[in-house]
Amino acid sequence: MGRQRDTGTPPKQKAFLTGHESYLMHKYRLYVYDAEDRLIAPAMVIAADNDDAATGQAENMLDGVRAELRDGDRLVISFPKD
Numbered sequence: 081m082g083r084q085r086d087t088g089t090p091p092k093q094k095a096f097l098t099g100h101e102s103y104l105m106h107k108y109r110l111y112v113y114d115a116e117d118r119l120i121a122p123a124m125v126i127a128a129d130n131d132d133a134a135t136g137q138a139e140n141m142l143d144g145v146r147a148e149l150r151d152g153d154r155l156v157i158s159f160p161k162d
C-alpha cells in the first residue's frame with residue numbers, strides 16, 4: 081500500500097454511504113454580512129464534494145448580499161463576485 085501525497089486540503093468531515101462505496105464531503109461555511117460588513121447570523125454549513133459544488137450551493141442561497149464561502153481558514157470565494 082503506497083502513501084498518499086498531502087495536497088494541503090483539510091481532511092473531509094462527514095462520511096456518506098452510496099451503494100458499495102463510501103466517500104467524504106467537505107464542510108464549507110457560508111458567512112453572510114450586512115451593509116456595514118457585520119456578520120448577521122451564524123455561518124451556514126454547506127456539505128459538498130469540491131469548491132465548485134459548494135460555490136453553486138452558496139449562489140443558490142444568496143440574493144446579492146455580501147458573503148464569504150470558506151473551507152476552514154481558506155477563502156473559497158467572496159460574493160457578490162467582482
